[in-house]
Amino acid sequence: MLKLAKKRVSGWAVLFAVLFMVGQVITSLYLPNLTSDLVNYGVAKGDTNYIWSAGMKMLAVSVLSVVFSFGNVLLAAQTSQGLGKKLRQDIYSKVLNMSNDEFDQVGTSSLITRTTNDVVQIQNVAMMTLRMMIMAPIMLVGASFMAYQKDAQLTSIFVVVIPIMVVFVGIVMFFAVPLFKAMQTKTDRLNLVFREGLTGVRVIRAFVRDQFEQKRFDDANIDYTKNARKVYSIMAVMFPLMTLIMSGTNIAIIWNGGHLIANQAMAVGNMLAFMTYAMQILMSFMMLSMVFVFIPRGQASADRINKVLDLKSDIKDNDQPQVFTDDTAASLDFDQVNFRYHGAEELALTGVDAHVKAGQTLAIIGGTGSGKSTLINLIPRFYDVETGAVKVKGLNVKDVDQHALQDQISLVPQKAVLFKGTLRENLRYGNPDATDDELWHALEIAQSADFIKEADGLDTFVEQGGNNFSGGQKQRLAIARALVKKASVYVFDDSFSALDFKTDANLRQALREDTMIQKAVVVIVGQRVSTVADADQIIVLDDGKMVGLGTHTELKANNETYREIVESQIKEGNDKNE
Known part of the structure; x- marks a missing residue:
């Protein structure tokens, strides 16, 4: 993941996000201390002035904490979303420049998954890193130190609680991480089947294979669902058990703290502050465990994206390429x-x-x-x-x-491909500067002018894939688009x-008679x-x-x-x- 983020994340944004986070943690750790003083020196002694003074300090620190939190969240969100945007751009750019061999190695459905689902996983991890992964260790150390300052005896509770949490989180990670990794592969499979069903829906209906394809999709869907249920069931167990551990910790603190207060070995305010620090310690540990659960899934997605970006093409340009000349x-x-x-x-x-x-x-x-x-x-x-x-x-x-x-070279592929938009936009695909007269000339050669005139002319709307045209019309429009481009071959x-034979003959006759085509090579x-x-x-x-x-x-x-x-x-x- 660091490799992906290296050139796609602003170092300044990360630095300021970290500084805001440190500020948020410091203010969060300072608040329980102010609460302790307010209870010990204000409430216990009935000093109204001290209560007002401590209250105003708490308000100021709370506002400052909100400002720091807002700054961190804003920068973390911008950084993670910016990383996702650049990753999608780089993957798309890589795909457009892939050789056919490279494209065959990955596959269309997997490329779609990597550009969408996998990038989202990277974004989530980036957000968690700039929020939880930075906050948790600082909060854990800071809260532990502050809790020890309030009462060294009560900190012995953590000697029991933290090992229990470590064992529990370890068990969860052991079972959940492989399942999270498997979800990406299963998403690939689901997208593949769904995409084939969408693109081949006419064939499916024609051969009455809808039940077969429905079962095929159900198999992939059920497989993905079973995996998701397992992993999220494991994660679902985590939260109530963590809550149970936290509640048990609170009971232990109150039980032991109550005895210390009764023996006048501890102030009431200190116990309240200690409870808050205890919750911060446990929450920090829980945040760390969440990060360690989701980072492997993010790393799996990063590996899949790196595999695409690191594909090395055998088709490379010379360092000093030769140049075509117009007079040749x-x-x-x-x-x-x-x-x-x-x-x-x-x-x-x-x-x-x-x-x-x-x-x-x-x-x-x-x-x-x-x-x-x-x-x-x-x-x-x-x-x-x-x-x-x-x-x-x-x-x-x-x-x-x-x-x-x-x-x-101007190429008409075996499968006629048209893009959503107007016919004018499609015809100008290879020559953006072509005039309307040139477009109509190409349509005349391609035997397409008649049915286009009957529609809305060059402003005729083309649906995705050219589905509002017949197979023969799509072929002729693809030929017209190729003819608009000025090429040598x-x-x-x-x-x-x-x-049909007549249209085929007329089209080839028009090609032979066109002066521009006569200067080029035609391959049929x-x-x-x-x-x-x-x-x-x-x-x-x-x-x-x-x-x-x-x-x-x-x-x-x-x-x-x-x-x-x-x-x-x-x-x-x-x-x-x-």
């Missing part, structure tokens, strides 16, 4: 590319070699799982090649700054799959032969291996794998017609 023509090269996923035994891509110039279209086709999406993920450097090289505008993608590289990852990943047939070059992948490269005519004549794809789709089309 667009190009894309795969030079004998081999790629292997992290920890995999076999290569996912083998021997991919292709070279495309500005104005040309490269298509990639192959069966499901053949490595098409993997190949295009190497272009923006979401993954790094194992051997060989991927080049954009003649430069190896490993030799240029990642942001500069990704600025040269346009990548369409199976982005025409939800389009497709399942349908009709989508890739007019490409200048077609890469044929089979089980991660490049088994063919050429035009549609060349491959149809000379490549068995490509011919099988063509024949299977022709046969499928005939079967449908029949």
Whole structure:
């Protein structure tokens, strides 16, 4: 936790929080002493003037204690909340810059838990540290000293009481701490199941699997609940037993103090003060025990957050990266590319070699799982090649700054993703300075202008995930967004799959005729032969291996794998017609 707080917490804020806390403790310890004097020298002797004088002092010290307490709470709250804010910012920033390998190591649901629940645990511990953890030891030592000053004989009671509390708190920690740590993992599981249920609700309904998913959620929910019940039941036992110990301590003090007063060995005021100090000692010990129970849970959360922040990416920029120049023509090269996923035994891509110039279209086709999406993920450097090289505008993608590289590429992912807001905001995602005319031009190319005009134009509201549009409309809008960005390489990852044949053909025709696209390289990943047939070059992948490269005519004549794809789709089309 100290590692997380080191650069995210103001040292001055902590210092002043500690000073305010010390002031609060000193005033709290001084008040019982004033009460003792008021009883001994004012009430016992009937000295009204002394009572008024001592009362005014007590009022002044109480006000001062409130001021110190307010200052400490304010600074502790600001510090803990500020720490949480910076942690969430750092985690989110880290996630945005993660490579795909890093992202796969943690998982979406766990990242959500770490950004919310785990950060809250860190905030709570920070607050407790600046309040209880600082107050408790100072109060414990100070109250013990003051109690001894009032009566040394009565302090022997603590020789019995404190060991009992130590044993009791030790037992509670032994059982509670592992359960608190387990709650974070169980929260991850609960979030995972709940998130899958939310995102897949349509599939669940379509397959009438709501009962199955409900049971799956119930299992995770019950598991979390059982763990929470156990730990909070243990904690619930702690408070009444601590109260019992405190009450027993008070009885012992009154019993023994009463005998001392009867024998005139102790003043009444001293016994009242001693009782207050005794409660401060026991409360301090209780606060320390609470801190020691919750710190392990906070440490578990800190370890989980550190694991995310300390992830080291294999994808790093050179200290002196090469720079793209505007006068260099667009190009894309795969030079004998081999790629292997992290920890995999076999290569996912083998021997991919292709070279495309500005104005040309490269298509990639192959069966499901053949490595098409993997190949295009190497272009923006979401993954790094194992051997060989991927080049954009003649430069190896490993030799240029990642942001500069990704600025040269406009990507339409396999799953169309739209963000909540207006259509204008979505289209300008890659080019914030785009004019409305440029946006409409992109919509025209993407065959989206008609249905957008029928809505509210560029001010059409887009729901989260674009759920107010059909699958084909979302794909076309995602394509339009990519076209708004001025790039050297346009990548369409199976982005025409939800389009009918006519719309697919019209869109590709519009792409070929656009003057801006003619200056760039277009990469199309497709399942349908009709989508890739007019490409200048077609890469044929089979089980991660490049088994063919050429035009549609060349491959149809000379490549068995490509011919099988063509024949299977022709046969499928005939079967449908029949």
